[in-house]
Amino acid sequence: MFFIMSVTEKCEQLNYHEVTECPVCGKFGAAEVYMTYSCFSMFFLPLVKFNRRYQVRMNCCGAGAALPKETGEAIRAGEGITVPPEVFDKMVKRNRTCPNCGFSTTEDYEFCPYCGHPMM
Numbered sequence: 041m042f043f044i045m046s047v048t049e050k051c052e053q054l055n056y057h058e059v060t061e062c063p064v065c066g067k068f069g070a071a072e073v074y075m076t077y078s079c080f081s082m083f084f085l086p087l088v089k090f091n092r093r094y095q096v097r098m099n100c101c102g103a104g105a106a107l108p109k110e111t112g113e114a115i116r117a118g119e120g121i122t123v124p125p126e127v128f129d130k131m132v133k134r135n136r137t138c139p140n141c142g143f144s145t146t147e148d149y150e151f152c153p154y155c156g157h158p159m160m
């Protein structure tokens with residue numbers, strides 16, 4: 041018997057949109073919340089979602105910060121919660137990392153300059 045099992049990283053945008061002054065580039069941008077999770081699949085059927093993480097990202101310059109799990113879950117549940125100000129204080133310019141070779145940069149590369157893999 042031959043099983044095809046895989047674990048993939050998925051990213052979902054949550055229904056959150058807050059216009060605010062970006063702490064990184066100083067422009068007005070919208071804060072958007074994303075949920076990243078790992079998904080265990082067998083025969084390409086997603087079975088289990090685990091390891092949920094949340095992050096806020098500015099749509100002006102891509103700056104982002106991790107969101108505490110409770111806040112992320114509350115936003116996902118539509119509880120009318122806003123991103124706490126201390127999360128904006130922690131925002132840093134987006135660091136893109138190549139999931140294939142580990143190359144990391146703050147430049148806006150869509151694809152890894154070393155191996156051509158799409159950057160995260």
Ligand SMILES: [Zn+2]
Nearest residue numbers: 062065100101
């Ligand atoms: Zn910005």
Ligand SMILES: [Zn+2]
Nearest residue numbers: 138141152155
């Ligand atoms: Zn690479």
